[in-house]
Structures are given as C-alpha cells and as structure tokens.
Amino acid sequence: MRVTVFSTKPYDRTFLSEANAAAGHELTFLEPRLTAQTARLAEGSDAVCAFVNDDLCAEVLGQLADVGVRVVALRSAGFNNVDLVAARKLGLTVVRVPEYSPHAVAEHTAGLILSLNRKIHRAYNRVREHNFALAGLLGFDLHGRTVGIVGTGRIGVCVAQIMAGFGCRVLASDPYPNEAAVAAGVEYVPLERLLAESHIVTLHCPLTPDTRHLIDADRIALCREGVMLINTGRGALVDTRAVIDGLKSGRIGYLGLDVYEEESDLFFEDRSERVLGDDDFARLTTFPNVLITGHQAFFTEDGLHNIAETTLTNLTTVQNDGPDAVPTPARIC
Ligand code: NAI
Secondary structure, three states: OEEEEOOOOHHHHHHHHHHHHHHOOEEEEOOOOOOOOOHHHHOOOOEEEEOOOOOEOHHHHHHHHHOOOOEEEEOOOOOOOEOHHHHHHOOOEEEOOOOOOHHHHHHHHHHHHHHHHHOHHHHHHHHHOOOOOOOOOOOOOOOOOEEEEEOOOHHHHHHHHHHHHOOOEEEEEOOOOOHHHHHOOOEEOOHHHHHHHOOEEEEOOOOOOOOOOOEOHHHHHHOOOOEEEEEOOOHHHEOHHHHHHHHHHOOEEEEEEOOOOOHHHOOOOOOOOOOOOOHHHHHHOOOOOEEEOOOOOOOOHHHHHHHHHHHHHHHHHHHHHOHHHOOOOOEOO
16 A cells, blocks of 8 residues: 655654565655645555644545545544544545553553652752752652542553552542453542542543543542642643643642643654743643653553554555454544
8 A cells, every 4th residue: 555654753664664564565754744734745645644643634634535545544542633524424444553552651651650759850850960958859658549540441451550559549430440440459430539539630531522621620629639630641631721720729739741732733843942832831841740741651662563563454454355354443434
C-alpha cells in the first residue's frame, strides 16, 4: 500500500521503517500535522497514518477521500480526533492500535505521582545549585493512602496494580468493572465517592462527549482538600480554568499532566525560541506543585515498537484480506 505518514518525527521514521522491512508498504514520511491545509499532500496514497494531534474532522476526511485515500491508520489508541460518522459516510476504513503498552502509560503515571509527592523535580534543581536544604520538599507515604482511578481499562488496571503494590487503598469508577482490577483489590464506587475519599485521583478513561470536562469546578469542589490530580488520558478530560482556580484555592494540592486541552498547538515541537501564546498553559507552569510532561507517557522503546508493528499489520490485513479481517478493537470504522 502507498501510505502517507503525517506528523513524522525521527523516532517514528526509525520504528515504522524497521517494522516495514517485512511488511513492504511504500511509506512517505511527512513532518507536518494532518490538517485541512495539508490533507492534499496525501494525493496518490491508499492510506494515511496519523497521530494524536492530527485533525481528522469531516472536512479533512472529505479531502482525503477526494484524493483517493481509503484507509486511515491511527498510530494511537485514542481516537477522539476522528469524526467516525463522517468516516463511515465516506466509506473510509479507520484502524488504530488498541493496545501497545499500557505499562508505559501506567508507569509514567506512577512517575508523576512519585515526582510530585517527593518533589523530585525541585530537588533535582536544588542539588545542581548545591542547595541541600530539605525545607519545602516534604512528601507523604503512599502506603495507606487512597488512590482513585477513573477508568479501569488496559491502562487503569495497570495503574491499580502498581498503586496496590505501594500499599495504597485503590478505589475505581468505571461503568464496566474489570475482573483484573477487582483481583488487584480495587473497590468500585460512584465517581462522587471516589473524589471525596481519594488522596490521589488519576484519569484513564477515553475522551468522549460524555467525559469532556469530567473534572470541572463542581467535581473539584467534591475532592479532598489538597488532592493530587493526575491526567495522562486526554487534556479535555479536565477543565483547565477550573483546575487553575482549584490550584489557587489549594483544593488541588498537586497537579500532574501528560496531556493538555490545547496541546495540539504546543506539544511535540521545540518552541523554546518562541513566545508562548497560551496564557492558561503559562499560568500552569508558574505553580511549584504542577508537573507537566508533553504527551510522553506512551514513549518507550516497547511502546513505539508495538505501535509500528500493529500499524503495519493493520495495513497489511486491510490490503490482503479486506477491512473486515481487522479485529474489532483495532478496526473502529
Ligand atoms: P481502554 O479502552 O482499555 O479503557 C478505558 C476505560 O474507561 C474502559 O474500561 C471504559 O469502560 C472506561 N470509561 C469510559 N467512560 C468512562 C467514564 N465516564 N468514567 C469512568 N470510566 C469510563 O483504554 P486504555 O487503553 O486504558 O486507554 C485509556 C485512555 O488513555 C485512552 O482513551 C487515551 O485517551 C489515553 N492514552 C494516553 C496516552 C499517553 O501517552 N498519554 C497513551 C495511550 C492512551
């Protein structure tokens, strides 16, 4: 298949090229994001390969179909950036990587929790300046604290297992309770109770119209004073302005983010020479108790290897056996 790969970074090129040695597709790597302005660059391709901040709205999908594209292969698990109704109308096949390394995201989540609690990001800077004072670095034992997990799918279950390993009491909220989570000692409770009882709340549900701003001002008000809020799911699961207010009032005592509502204009690029135009993001970076990473939770060797392998297997299956041959969690349209 001829495949135009959007939003390509050097590491994408490396892992996709390695996996393609066996698959033999004709890959064209492009650096720009997929948008209404760039969609026509896919002319002559059978498929496009897209990432989390590529725009697959109805207009872009229409343009892709116009230039002959039949398949959209997402190299991500989340697919909130795709208008599936439009894709279906246009007869496009959309495939994704449902699972590549839940451990990668879960372990990064644990990293944010530990760093924020023990203030490792601040200690790192202090020691480099030969400041060995401990005042301001006080943490708390995770053992015995309550962690609330919103969404216990592949990633949420791994987080539950890790936090249970620290000796935490683990609560969860999910419309579909998961046996593996129960086996790890998780207690399912309504979201309101989870928020009221948890010292740490971590989000692992998909972004849908129902979960947009799941954590808003009203829900923040239900949280424990000084709660630690972690979001490695999707940025718009939290209302950023409400979170800033929560940090200012002290209701939120720690904030760890790997995703941000408006990240598509920021993340994955070196913007250090440019003026930051996003005032909310700028405000977030001023809080000493906020730790932000730029959507890197997935970014392990294992994760990238599995993403590349599954993406190319999806394309090969569509090419050789037709779209119906791709199993359901991978084929979403
Ligand atoms: P999954 O599909 O295995 O699990 C999602 C779980 O959320 C399901 O059990 C579902 O029932 C539950 N859920 C849905 N609506 C809910 C609600 N309103 N309240 C509570 N639970 C709800 O997905 P997986 O693989 O665990 O990934 C979760 C999310 O993590 C993805 O949708 C994606 O947005 C994000 N992600 C972030 C990455 C990163 O690098 N930061 C990498 C990979 C995924």
